Amino acid sequence: MLVKMPVLSALISAVLPALFTLNACAESTQYQLEKVVEVSRHGVRPPTPGNRKQIETVTQRSWPVWQTADGELTGHGYTGAWLKGQFESQRYRQLGLLKADCPSDDEVYIRASTLQRTQATAAALSSAAFPGCGVPVHALSGRDPLFQYPEGNASPAEKQIAKQEALKAIGGDVSRAQQRLEPQIAALKRALCHPGSTCPDFDRPWSLHVWSNGRIGITGLDSLGAMAETLRLAWSENLPAAQVAFGQVSTTAGVARLLPLLSAKYDYSNDLSYAARRGGSILMGQIAAALDNHPQPDAPPDVRWLLYVASDINLAYLRTLLDFSWQQGEYPPGNIPPGGSLVFERWRDSHQQRYIRVTFQAQSLDQLRQLTPLSQSNPLLITEWQFPGCKTTAVGTLCPYDAALTRIKKNIDPAVIVPVSYPKS
Known part of the structure; x- marks a missing residue:
């Protein structure tokens, strides 16, 4: 008996997913x-x-x-x-x-x-x-x-290794990295500074430090990363929108747009081979x-x-x-x-x-x-x-x-x- 095309198509549509499911189940039992x-x-x-x-x-x-x-x-x-x-x-x-x-x-x-x-x-x-x-x-x-x-303290040679790794990650120059991230810095400043305040610390030049134990600190970026982290935590805590970035963001997407400086902090000070x-x-x-x-x-x-x-x-x-x-x-x-x-x-x-x-x-x-x-x-x-x-x-x-x-x-x-x-x- 011939099967009409619409019926055959329906049969294939019904059978193929079941076959794929059976194959997936069979494969999963192998492990x-x-x-x-x-x-x-x-x-x-x-x-x-x-x-x-x-x-x-x-x-x-x-x-x-x-x-x-x-x-x-x-x-x-x-x-x-x-x-x-x-x-x-x-x-x-x-x-x-x-x-x-x-x-x-x-x-x-x-x-x-x-x-x-x-x-x-x-x-x-x-x-x-x-x-x-x-x-x-x-x-x-x-x-x-x-x-x-x-x-314990890192040796001078170890500190130099840590510094060079951080400089390579940051692109060779701290000031240029700060310039590259200026749009993100400005967005965070608009959201967090009190209206009418200049918030001068947002604009101070960043500086890279190697602490005694060999860990990297970047003055300026460290505090901006801490702000981004706090915003992410406040949103995750389900604090009222008025208490997240002082009411300047009200959506998940808005919070996410203020987080890139946290990634930069990871990239330039934590995600380094020596550390x-x-x-x-x-x-x-x-x-x-x-x-x-x-x-x-x-x-x-x-x-x-x-x-x-x-x-x-x-x-x-x-x-x-x-x-x-x-x-x-x-x-x-x-x-x-x-x-x-x-x-x-x-x-x-x-x-x-x-x-x-x-x-x-x-x-x-x-x-x-x-x-x-x-x-x-x-x-x-x-x-x-x-x-x-x-x-x-x-x-x-x-x-x-x-x-x-x-x-x-x-x-x-x-x-x-x-x-x-x-x-x-």
Whole structure:
């Protein structure tokens, strides 16, 4: 019997999507998620005390006081982190990484830095992923080398290396970089300076400094970056529009247009090879050790989900060591939103071949402001790390295990590595 063309077309339209779905499902079953190592930024907070002093000096006006103490995680920030933790853990259960009930000690380990905002964020993630289970958050009571820049002074030669890297990133001349960014500086000045005030600090020449420990500071840009960060945090906190940029912006797009100077601050002072090796090698070494298929006695806890909660600068160092970049949603390039995280996944296929998938994932400005529940139809923003040899699969971009681990380890500086302890429950 002949099938008329309209009917045949309808049959094809109905059958092909089903075939593609079956093929995708069949392909996904070829891969098993074995381990996740995640490094998350803390959730939404008010400006730190130091940043508040800095931005109020430059703008010559008082900025809104939040209900939460400066620098500490807000209730809104806790909920935003909770929503992300719930979404992630649901995915890990669907993939068979986690079981339905409370995890055992060999399944999950959560480690936060010494800051209140990181520990409170870790508690939100733990509560969301394992409600009622009391999965502990581990943190040191004193200085934690895993998350903090190494102590001690850099040598003159090291300082020169840091300076030259910063100058190369900035284009060779600080004043020309300031001129290039004048439209962004002017936009921030219009939004933040009190009407009738000249705000002279906005126009002062920038200067580059190498601090005693080798880190880079750029006087002028540092304070402008702090302002942009505070605006992004205020919008994410769902503060009334009148309290964001003093009522000069009222939309997500308007806030996003004031953020590029934050990206410039990352580019010129944090995303530098010397700083990343000094500040990120210990943490990257622990990530590599956790992903290793043959864990050593001094490796991190051998668990299915190893979750670190730290600060944006920690993630900036790690992405620089990986040569990983992104631009997501309405954020400017390289933005690390509250709760954003680098996720390292180890996979195994049906032939016992292993792979590594690395992503940066974050909630959008609107998702954070509105505390939008996450789902397959309203997912996280995700960017995948890749290099020649990686392949696209139903479970994401998978990179050959040995090649990926080599790249993860490549820029670790053994000179800064120190033993890392992991507190027990």
